Amino acid sequence: MIGQYYSWGLLVVLIAAVAGFAALAFEKDDLHRLLLIDLVEIPSLGFIALLGTDLAEALILPGLVVGIAELFALSQIYLVKEGLQDRPVRALRIEVVQRSPAPLVLSSILVVYGVILSGFTGGAIAALGLIFLFLAKDSADDLHLLELASGMSWVLWIAAFFVFMFLPEYWYAALMGAAIGILIKVVTKLALVGTMWGEQA
Amino acid sequence: MIGDLLYLIFAMIFGLLLLGIHRKVIARIQRRPGPPVWQEILHALKFSFKSTWIPQTASDTLFVSVVLIAIGIWTAAFFVVLAGGNLLIIFGIYMLHKIVEHGFGLSSGSPYGKFGGVRSVISAASEIPLFVSVAAVVIFTGSLEIGDIVAWQEQAGPLILAVFPAALAMYVVILSKFPFSPFSIVESKEIVSGYKTEHFGVWRAGLEACNGLKTYVLLLTFIAVFFGPLPFLLILLAMILITVSISFICAFSPMLSPFDSVTIQTLFTGLMLIYVVYLGVYG
Amino acid sequence: MKKKTAGRIAGIAAVAGTGATLLSELGTVPPWLGIAVVVVTFPLFLLFLGLWWMARETDADIPFLGY
Amino acid sequence: MTTAGGTPLFLLEFGDIVISFTPYTTSLFILALVFTLLVIASRPERQLDIAFGTDAYMTKEISLSEMRFRRFMAIACGLASMGAVVTGDLFDFCLFTALVGICNVGIVAAVKSRHVQNAAYQYGLVALAATVLLFGGSAMVAATTGTLSLPILATGTLPAVPLAVKAFIVIGVMGEGMAPFYAAKAEMFRAPGAPYVIMCSLSSLLIFLRVIEVVVQL
Structure with missing residues (x-):
């Protein structure tokens, strides 16, 4: 059931994962690590996607959701940990589109x-x-x-x-x-x- | 079956007696008179007659129920060994004892108890040799059921001869749970009595009962898995001999600092892993 | 806890534990159920036995209030 | 059909997902259940703190809203561990394990102590990185054997799973809070609120116990 390019794909994903982990190991700043973690998450979806079947499609969504949930939880902790307050987000103003x-x-x-x-x-x-x-x-x-x-x-x-x-x-x-x-x-x-x-x- | 109930109570008392012998032997090695061998049994009784209440700072439900859980899990472990059940369950319960210690320590709110509990959590490294020894046993006997392992040994002789390092690993694990051992950082004296500091009265008596049962069950498992079927009196004799050998180690070695304790246990785990990989490849 | 309550709980636990063991011996209930009941009742029995025999029947002494 | 955890007592089927209650998984399930009930029933303790060099001490109180949040997280953690110990699907197991990781962070996230927050953050990074190995491992199992169902994998008729893939799964689980990575977690236990903090340690223990059974069967 494995496609003929599976091994090559696996190699690419593994290299990506190793690169991500290496970056994570070298990086010392907490915020940057959080951003890198998001990058490291992507190979894990790659592993699943490599299956190339309907099953993979069904599995990616939960994997993605769990990853995002963890990322949310961590960024929330980061805010509390660093004592950052909620800053107001400036509104997006596009003058080009007028009411018409x-x-x-x-x-x-x-x-x-x-x-x-x-x-x-x-x-x-x-x-x-x-x-x-x-x-x-x-x-x-x-x-x-x-x-x-x-x-x-x-x-x-x-x-x-x-x-x-x-x-x-x-x-x-x-x-x-x-x-x-x-x-x-x-x-x-x-x-x-x-x-x-x-x-x- | 009713016999099993009596055996359960006997196991508890005999386990306490083993702990008493342990103290006595250590004392004699160190040229002290030491307490009488039945001191631990008296201890449990004494605590049960002391007045009992719950500290004001404690999380009361947890404070009480953790005692019930402690006795309950080792009762369950006792019956599993008796029925020749799954070895993984026994070791699961062994690891769960860590959670019990954690619960004892943290539920009271006392800093000493908390340190005891946290130390029991960081000494998680000691549990991994257990699974390594399980792996070695499985490679030889092909089963995780204690009944099958005992039956295998009836045919092929004691397992301790075949997988000596695995037996050694489990011996170290039992040693870690004995009082006064080099690895018993959870109840070392600089944190008063460690996780049991705040449990007094009946709660402590329950804990002592659990300790007796725990000692008996661990030694029984060790004997069943590595020595095979033995007559009852010989089992008791073997338990006493193992206890005495542990007492010698405890008497001659100082208690390690938490860091050293974990390091040594981790080293041990590494050695065991190498051994099992070797067994898996060449065995 | 009152001495009577503790005694009753210990008694019930003991009766339930032995009863379940007896029943499983007679084959009325499966063996695992007998064991499960003992696992639950044995700790209860031990603790409440202890609570029962140390419980006070009379009023407590006047507590020490300090100098 | 005998597995490493013993002969199943009964099987609960949801379509092709089979939940098997072997003696082993059942005991783990009951333990998770007991501790979850304890979390629901008990209130947090008030931790005592001693000011060094003096004989002053103070208690740490947990506010009601903080308690509610942490209790919710601890219950979620208990449910996730219950799912992880009985599930009959490798991917579900990984998912539940990752969920336990999040809940562990959540249990201490509301604690207002910088040490605890820091430890939780570092632990969260490790746990998140470990999901790569978890999901990667389970996906590779599916790739080599064509199934994720643990009972089918346990029959031993399928192509063998490479040792590296097994190692992936075990290291992934260890990243969610076992021995070498535990160091990050130990600091989290400073947090007051024993019933909830115990859930952190219990959940990773149960999952470790389950992963041994899972990997033995692969």
């Missing part, structure tokens, strides 16, 4: 295209459309609707997984449910990231 019908058209094209693509890529593209829209308008919109949609899609996603587990014969419906759920989820979440960023100033 154009962003609406552009963003709706992106959203429709994203929906056709579906999956993570589609979610990202559709979200880009929404972010664009929010940036163009003033970000004073009511976000409750987005949050509601995000929550509902999450429920849909989880429900689909339960169908997979307990009623495997309806797998196709579950697959569709999960796909739509994750699409809406990614769209709304990414859109929220965009608006939150602008909100803080």
Whole structure:
């Protein structure tokens, strides 16, 4: 089941890992080490990705999530440890995009295209459309609707997984449910990231 | 089966007697009269008659339940050895005793107890030779069940002759858990009584009972795994002999500093690893 | 803890432990259950036995208040 | 089907993920459960500190919000160790192990002591670096044998897993808090709050005990 280039890929990933670890060993500054750790995490995803199967695709996500969670926990500790206070993030101001019908058209094209693509890529593209829209308008919109949609899609996603587990014969419906759920989820979440960023100033 | 219950109580008392013999032998080597051999049994009884309460600073649930857990895990270990069960479980329980010591030390809030607990945690290096000796045993007998290992020895003679270094590793591990040994940094005198400082009265009596049971179970495992099936009285005799040999080591060696103790145990682990790799390749 | 409570717990633990062992000997319950019950009850029995026999039946002395 | 941990008492199946309760994993599971219940039931102790050279001493109090956070983390840690000791899937085992690493950092993250924070940070770096070996090891097991299921790996009919891969997994687990890397962790035990701090040490112990069974079977 291993592809013919597996060994070569493994060699490359191992070299990357060794390089990362070496950098980690030489670096003395805590903050730089934290950044390097993120770099070191990537070979671990590379190891999994080398499998090149559906299984690998399913395994990367949990691996990624755990890595990010650890990174978050560590950076939080770093803030506390160094006594750093929350500094306000300056808002992103792009004067080029003014309020006009154009962003609406552009963003709706992106959203429709994203929906056709579906999956993570589609979610990202559709979200880009929404972010664009929010940036163009003033970000004073009511976000409750987005949050509601995000929550509902999450429920849909989880429900689909339960169908997979307990009623495997309806797998196709579950697959569709999960796909739509994750699409809406990614769209709304990414859109929220965009608006939150602008909100803080 | 009811016999097993009586055997459990006997094991506890005999284990305490072994610890008493241990103290007596050390004392005689050092030309002191020393306490009578049943002193540890009296000790456990004495503590159980003392007044008992819980320190105000302690985390009370943990303070009490850790005593129950200490006795419970060694009771379980006793039955596992008796039933010829899995060797890994015994060693798991042995390692868990570290958590128990940790719990004893930290639950009271006393700095002495805390240092005892932390020292027990940093001496984790001592547990690794155990698994190395397990590996050596498995290479020869092909099983982790104590019953199978004993049966194997009925055919092929005592395992101690075949894998002497593994037996030595487990001997060192048992030595580390004996009081007054060079590795018993968890209860050395500069931190009063280490992890047991704040447990007095009935709690301490429970701890003593656990220590008796622990000594008996560890020695029983050692004998079952490396000497094979022996008649009951011979087992008791072997236990006394092993205890006396440990007492000699304890009497002649000073207690190491925590750093040295961990270093020596780590060195030992390294040697054992080399031995097992050698066994795996050429054995 | 009252002497009576401690005595009762120790008694219950002892009865449960021996009972489970007896039952597993007769084959009513599987052997592992008998052992599991003993593992739980034996520490309880030991501790509460100790608590029982040292518990005071009368009021405590007047505590020493210092000079 | 006999494994290194004994003959399974029963198997719990979630699709292709089989959770096996052998005598060994069951005892580890019960221990994790007992200590998790203890974490829920007990309140932290008040650690005494002595001012050197004087006879003054003071107690360290743990605030309610800090206690709640740490209790939550300790319970999460207990659940993760329970998952790690019974799971029948190598990748899940690695995932749970990594999760234990995060929870260990979390348990002491709220402690307001610079020493503890520093130790937790260094430990976190090691734990995070160790996930590379963990995930890498399990992925390579999947690559050589084509499965991640521990019961299937234990049958011994599959191609042998290279020693280096086994070493990857063991070193990965050790990085999450066993012997040589323990030094970073020992300092974390300065933190008050015994029931929670014990969870740090218990979880890595249980995972170490499990990884031995896992590696023996590969």
